[in-house]
Amino acid sequence: MNPESILETSAFELGRALHDRTLTSVEICSAFIQQVEAVDATVQAFLQLDPGSVLEAAAASDARWSRGKQRSPLDGLPVGIKDVIAIEGAPLTCASRILEAFTAPYASTAGNRLLEAGLIPFGRLNMDEFAMGSSTENSAFRKTTNPWNPENAPGGSSGGSAAAVAARECPWSLGSDTGGSIRQPAAFCGVVGLKPTYGRVSRFGLVAFASSLDQIGPIGRSVEDVAALLDVIDGHDPLDSTSWPDPSESASEALQLDHQPGVIGLPGEYFGDGIDPEVLASVNRVAEAYREMGYEIRPISLPHTDLAVPTYYIIATAEASSNLARYDGVRYTRRAESAANGIDLYFQSRGEGFGEEVKRRIILGSYVLSSGYYDAYYKRAQQVRTLIQADFLEAFRGVDAILTPTTPSPAFRLGEKTGDPLSMYLADIFTISVNLAGLPALSMPCGLSSAGLPIGFQLIGQPFAEGRLLQIAKDWESAHPFTARPGPVTRAS
């Protein structure tokens, strides 16, 4: 297989080639390193990549395969890592100046499980600072561009993770999703992104933004790949007290099972005003395609949908203001040089170290938690959160999955929303309810706009029913494979 074919091959198929000894890990990793060297000056998805250590790990994997001692069928495949997930000894900056020189002193559980399966961490991927944003423009270090058009945003906050997969710079990656940060960039970049059920993947070693919403998940170019990567990282972890204690079913095995078409709910609230007509038409075509495959399409209502954005931004900023209090200039690498005393040290280190959006969210969080406003904002938002979750649980009494657009429009242009934080917050309107309710959801590509930008649809599943969700996604993928490729960064093979 030549290097360009390697780039176009799914991770699952690359694993098979490793097993058949028709490819080596060194060949695979070298092909992706070359692709990063060829296109990342434009895409700018990577904050860091150390080809030497990747190739060293690849050679060690090849040696394991030769001895029949491979750690898993995926041993030797590279995985891009969002720079918010700790890998021991690797940089961990969260795309923030305040952690610019930070090296992870321990590994995340998800990261450790990759290593235990023989997978190779492949660089540090760009993101919005501390995962706060929807375009990756809040990174302190680089502006990632959309592989389909460098004038457009890759989405965020896992913009680097989605762009790198779309640009064939790695076969798959890990991102994190607090309000849509895996699914929205997956939709903008034309790849598959899954946010697992809250509690399915350990958050240990994921730098905390909003602890009751954050979840690590896989991004790939096929349903099969996303299922396989979920199976590597998920499962109970005693180091995360919110990790779900029951063993979860294998998502990859679920894909092998025979299954019947089921019932898909279409919530009217997600198909109203303000949606780009091309997105609307595209997602309606997806519903029609499911009907043709034998699914029943049933209109449903999620009546508290219009409260999700304010509820989310109250809860997420409150939790962020508390979680980010630890960056005080004392323990984590960056300290203001000119501070005269301990209190000044906090104010100046945080003033210099945090970017604009992070400061804005900490300030909002301080407001909604402050004396006199706590009940009116934070507590009330937690109550509305209960109502939003109840909407979904009620809907799931009659449907297997819920179909919506992932985003109101295809990728917006870089710079288009940076001056107006509220309009950026509204870019998450279809994804954040899922985090509030703790549900699994994925984004699948379903076509291109007339401007040549990907459009994604979202499927929302029942708690811990990722297997069923992926089966339904796979039915779509098998009938309507997404074969378009981002022209600017891939060459004809």
Add this chain to the structure above:
Amino acid sequence: MQESPGVDIEKLARLSRIKLTEKEKGAFSAQVTDILGFFQKLQDVDVEGISPMAHPFEAAAPLRKDVPGTPWEPGRALRNAPASRGNQVIVPKVIEDV
């Protein structure tokens, strides 16, 4: 609580322990006022008797058994500290002279 509340940006910066530039104070005042106005939407919801949700699945959150583990070498914990000596982080003077 129906109208959008005013914002004392100095107080919020103090609560947040963040030194803001004058430009940031101006921009954040306006933006935070806007966003809080948007949050007002929740004030019209009837939440009487609805329990607040802190985590999506409350059944989770078991505690680990209380057994001693192996602590880190102090050097590992201090590796990222901006200034340290021996097993301690150095900070500027916190207590004023009397």
